[in-house]
Amino acid sequence: MTLSIGLTGGIASGKSTVSNMFKEANIPVIDADIIARQVVEQGAPAYRLIAEAFGSGILQEDGSIDREKLGSIIFQNANEREKLNSIVHPAVRKEMLRQKEEAEASGEAAVVLDIPLLFESKLTHLADVTLVVYVNPDVQLSRLMRRNGLSEEDAKWRIASQLPLNEKKDQADEVIDNNGTIEETKKQFHTLLEKWNLASK
Known part of the structure; x- marks a missing residue:
């Protein structure tokens, strides 16, 4: 157990x-912050949803998400924060559960x-x-x-x-x-x- x-x-x-x-x-340790960064990398499903929800203004020149810009939007606006969370959290939960089951299966x-x-x-x-x-x-x-x-x-x-x-x-x-x-x-x-x-x- x-x-x-x-x-x-x-x-x-x-x-x-x-x-x-x-x-x-x-x-x-399964780190939600690390997973949250992985699920919003270019090509990941959450990345596309965030770009659609917040617009191209939050993207850097290379197409990656500008975390500072996005942070300044969501830290001062509860509705925007909720919008981001509704995209990121399900993707993070899914990956955390996968890693947790892996640890259990290996007898940790x-x-x-x-x-x-x-x-x-x-x-x-x-x-x-x-x-x-x-x-x-x-x-x-x-x-x-x-x-x-x-x-x-x-x-x-x-x-x-x-x-x-x-x-x-x-x-x-x-x-x-x-x-x-x-x-x-x-x-x-x-x-x-x-x-x-x-x-x-």
């Missing part, structure tokens, strides 16, 4: 750091479904347990501004496009508090592996 772990967090909460810890522990002890919008997209049914990487709102804001070189206003727009971390924390089965040092985060991570009987696998 393969334990499927739904990993999520908020933008700049440190989810990628925890995702890398799973990889270092030899637990396969666990598989991580790294999904930024796990709760927003109502995908918790895909996982046996859900894990949220949490930071306080002020820490999240300052980390995002520093990491992406954003103004406070732009950073707040991006954070507001996701469910607040406090709400995710309340809905999760497990929480890793990432406000402290990387060593403190690692300690919580290893405690979870022991709880799930994955420490030595």
Whole structure:
């Protein structure tokens, strides 16, 4: 029986750091963001649908999607964001399920479904347990501004496009508090592996 772990967090909460810890522990990670990039590459069905929905203005000279341009449209408009999600999400879900079934078939002890919008997209049914990487709102804001070189206003727009971390924390089965040092985060991570009987696998 393969334990499927739904990993999520908020933008700049440190989810990628925890995702890398799973990889270092030899637990396969299925990354929704990576798949989301693959399903919109030129020639993929979702690419054509996005170009039709948003027009040629979001394409670069080589025909690929300009993620910055598309991002600036969807981060400030809920309807446009919903339009994009309705194209991308089904394609991502299909590929994630295919990879999850592959991991189960090969007898993996666990598989991580790294999904930024796990709760927003109502995908918790895909996982046996859900894990949220949490930071306080002020820490999240300052980390995002520093990491992406954003103004406070732009950073707040991006954070507001996701469910607040406090709400995710309340809905999760497990929480890793990432406000402290990387060593403190690692300690919580290893405690979870022991709880799930994955420490030595």
